[in-house]
Amino acid sequence: MASVAVSGKSSSDSFQPFEFETTLKVVADSSTLKVVPSKFNFSNEPTAFTSDSLPIVDFSALIAGGGDQRSKALHDLAEACREWGFFILVNHGIPESLMNATFTAIKQFLSLPDSEKKQYEAKSASDPIKCGNFNVANTSNQSFTLWRDYLKLYVHPEFHCPHQPQLLREVVLEYTERTRKLASKLTEAVCNALELDEHYVDEVLKMGSTFQLFAANYYPPCPQPDQAIGIPPHTDHGLFTFLIHNGVAGLQIEHEGKWFNADSPKNSILVNAADQLEILSNGRFKSVKHRAVVNSERERISIVVANGPSGEAVVGPAAALVEKDGRALYGSMKYEEYIESQLTKSRFDGKSLLEQQMIVPDN
Ligand SMILES: O=C(O)CCC(=O)C(=O)O
Numbered sequence: 259m260a261s262v263a264v265s266g267k268s269s270s271d272s273f274q275p276f277e278f279e280t281t282l283k284v285v286a287d288s289s290t291l292k293v294v295p296s297k298f299n300f301s302n303e304p305t306a307f308t309s310d311s312l313p314i315v316d317f318s319a320l321i322a323g324g325g326d327q328r329s330k331a332l333h334d335l336a337e338a339c340r341e342w343g344f345f346i347l348v349n350h351g352i353p354e355s356l357m358n359a360t361f362t363a364i365k366q367f368l369s370l371p372d373s374e375k376k377q378y379e380a381k382s383a384s385d386p387i388k389c390g391n392f393n394v395a396n397t398s399n400q401s402f403t404l405w406r407d408y409l410k411l412y413v414h415p416e417f418h419c420p421h422q423p424q425l426l427r428e429v430v431l432e433y434t435e436r437t438r439k440l441a442s443k444l445t446e447a448v449c450n451a452l453e454l455d456e457h458y459v460d461e462v463l464k465m466g467s468t469f470q471l472f473a474a475n476y477y478p479p480c481p482q483p484d485q486a487i488g489i490p491p492h493t494d495h496g497l498f499t500f501l502i503h504n505g506v507a508g509l510q511i512e513h514e515g516k517w518f519n520a521d522s523p524k525n526s527i528l529v530n531a532a533d534q535l536e537i538l539s540n541g542r543f544k545s546v547k548h549r550a551v552v553n554s555e556r557e558r559i560s561i562v563v564a565n566g567p568s569g570e571a572v573v574g575p576a577a578a579l580v581e582k583d584g585r586a587l588y589g590s591m592k593y594e595e596y597i598e599s600q601l602t603k604s605r606f607d608g609k610s611l612l613e614q615q616m617i618v619p620d621n
């Protein structure tokens with residue numbers, strides 16, 4: 259069990275174990291499938307706008323650049339977190355070969371026989387290794403299944419990963435170690451941009467024992483992309499989420515009330531400012547809603563690393579910002595409790611956990 263103490267209590271609200279007899283891969287591999295089976299039904303409009311102004315942040319300039327170069331990168335980072343809540347990270351130093359090997363390893367895992375994967379069948383939302391798919395409630399409170407299979411691993415502060423395939427363990431270990439360093443540098447940089455005390459990152463967020471989750475999402479081609487969804491609109495819970503994909507589009511982000519395709523160039527990492535960042539910045543940075551839509555042509559794989567503070571960290575708006583703003587716009591919560599609430603209550607229905615954290619002033 260990872261040291262994030264999401265308790266083993268049963269999460270009856272929304273979490274339902276995966277049924278291996280109806281694995282999505284098997285369903286979708288059926289060449290005769292012309293309509294989406296009813297259990298997946300979720301009507302949606304998968305088209306979105308395309309923007310060529312998704313912000314780009316140069317990681318090498320952020321950490322090694324000289325004065326002006328670094329200030330520009332820092333400005334770009336803060337602006338991206340304020341305006342879009344998403345940005346494309348380039349010059350991040352993660353080798354292309356490692357990213358490719360991670361996709362290879364995930365494909366190997368997905369191709370294992372169900373009998374092998376069944377040992378990782380999710381029994382509780384807090385299992386440190388789990389695969390399958392979720393049933394979630396939609397806005398009208400109907401239950402439907404996502405058009406997605408997944409593998410989720412808690413990788414830090416304790417490392418959990420299936421032992422087979424062999425390659426998976428090696429690449430997940432290396433990829434998550436490297437992304438952890440990137441996330442930590444980005445967190446330092448945003449705290450710097452917010453002019454927070456230099457001890458904030460270590461003492462409040464306790465980044466030495468950062469909670470990190472690795473997830474692979476597999477979306478098979480879908481005969482009716484407007485009748486099913488990969489992941490419905492949601493926000494992520496940590497500080498920064500990193501996403502890479504197999505070159506097939508599908509991620510969309512909400513910006514100024516509209517949906518935009520969030521395509522990212524090969525070898526870049528798409529970074530999402532998540533809930534804890536919005537909270538600690540007292541609303542300056544945005545954890546924006548995003549969703550994964552499906553398509554009828556090609557299978558899509560995304561690899562996601564969610565980087566949080568320590569599970570022990572109590573995150574609320576930074577004191578210096580509350581002082582500046584005159585009031586806290588969000589409540590404080592221990593991060594492991596935040597994760598547990600999000601895992602065990604439907605995050606796609608009604609008010610999100612982030613919205614519940616917002617403090618509405620008395621008039
Ligand atoms: O696969 C994607 O593009 C989105 C994944 C995502 O939002 C998530 O895993 O939280």
Ligand SMILES: [Fe+2]
Binds near residue numbers: 493494548
């Ligand atoms: Fe997400």
